[in-house]
Amino acid sequence: MPQKYKEVSGSMSRMGGIGWLWIPVLLLSFLVSVPWAHAGDEVEVYKSPTCGCCAKWIDHLKANGFTVAVHDQNDMAPVKSRLGVQPQFQSCHTATVGGYVIEGHVPAGDIRRLLTDKPDIKGLAAPGMPQGSPGMEGPYKVPYEVVAIGRDDSARTFSRH
Ligand SMILES: [Cu+2]
Numbered sequence: 001m002p003q004k005y006k007e008v009s010g011s012m013s014r015m016g017g018i019g020w021l022w023i024p025v026l027l028l029s030f031l032v033s034v035p036w037a038h039a040g041d042e043v044e045v046y047k048s049p050t051c052g053c054c055a056k057w058i059d060h061l062k063a064n065g066f067t068v069a070v071h072d073q074n075d076m077a078p079v080k081s082r083l084g085v086q087p088q089f090q091s092c093h094t095a096t097v098g099g100y101v102i103e104g105h106v107p108a109g110d111i112r113r114l115l116t117d118k119p120d121i122k123g124l125a126a127p128g129m130p131q132g133s134p135g136m137e138g139p140y141k142v143p144y145e146v147v148a149i150g151r152d153d154s155a156r157t158f159s160r161h
Pocket of ligand 1: 054092
């Protein structure tokens with residue numbers, strides 16, 4: 001056994017001189033190989049500072065590989081009007097990612113599909129506060145739809161949950 005240890009440490013120290021060169025290569029290949037680490041994943045979230053379900057939705061995004069930048073807003077109305085979220089689509093928080101608007105408790109999987117398919121729409125919304133949606137977990141769950149908001153503010157079903 002001691003013989004073997006010697007052998008291993010011997011080869012390690014021989015490699016030591018140039019071994020550090022592999023560190024950036026390994027880091028880079030790790031980043032490339034992680035499936036969720038692609039560009040355009042940063043989600044900008046606007047929410048009121050006291051919104052608990054918004055914070056839980058942010059946790060859900062992070063758990064699903066998204067990077068999130070949080071912007072606390074005391075008044076959400078100007079944010080929604082700037083981003084063009086009409087009243088029929090509104091919920092608590094409003095987010096942007098990849099040029100799209102995400103309104104409310106939209107599941108991470110739907111955002112992923114949006115970013116992959118890149119449809120020509122304004123964004124996605126889970127209007128209201130559907131019980132059982134990500135961030136709205138509780139004793140019961142109601143069926144809800146995620147709506148694709150058209151550039152003309154039309155609505156069509158994007159997914160059902
Ligand atoms: Cu909410």
